[in-house]
Amino acid sequence: MAVEDDWGRDDPSVRAMRQVFRRIEAAQEELLKRLNISPFDVKLRLWRETARDFFERSWAHAVKLGLNLDEGKIAAIYVHCLARAIGLEAIKVVIEILPKDEEIEILLKETLP
Numbered sequence: 001m002a003v004e005d006d007w008g009r010d011d012p013s014v015r016a017m018r019q020v021f022r023r024i025e026a027a028q029e030e031l032l033k034r035l036n037i038s039p040f041d042v043k044l045r046l047w048r049e050t051a052r053d054f055f056e057r058s059w060a061h062a063v064k065l066g067l068n069l070d071e072g073k074i075a076a077i078y079v080h081c082l083a084r085a086i087g088l089e090a091i092k093v094v095i096e097i098l099p100k101d102e103e104i105e106i107l108l109k110e111t112l113p
Contacts, residue, residue, distance in 0.1 A: 016071070023075035027099070031079050034097045035086065043089065050085035051078065058111045067103065076104050084112055 009015075032039055055078050062069055062077070069077075076099035083093045 020071045020074050023071045024078045027075040027079040028082060031082060031097070035091065035093065037086070037091075047082060047085040047089070050088065051082040054081035054084060054112050058108060061111045062107055065107070067107065073101065073104060075099075076101055077108070080104065080108050081112070084108075 029039070032044075037044070058077050058081060059069075059074070067073075080098055083098055087093045
């Protein structure tokens with residue numbers, strides 16, 4: 001039985017955040033596919049938690065700087081954070097597979113370890 005989710009249907013901010021999450025999920029799926037990592041890998045939980053911490057720090061800094069962040073840029077920030085978290089586990093993440101955005105790269109150099 002399918003349940004219709006009416007929460008926030010008429011609220012533009014809820015709709016916008018849902019779009020952001022869809023973009024983040026798609027970017028994450030693409031990164032894992034390119035790295036040949038199973039979506040069921042047990043290490044994903046730790047990587048996602050680390051990525052979330054990096055992402056929250058980076059997003060807050062971007063807002064403080066007044067950067068214009070659409071859902072594409074937000075998803076790109078997250079996927080860079082996830083790649084960094086995965087890279088901390090000595091898994092080689094080739095930079096060429098990440099979204100290219102000079103503004104995001106500068107932001108992440110300022111906020112990520």
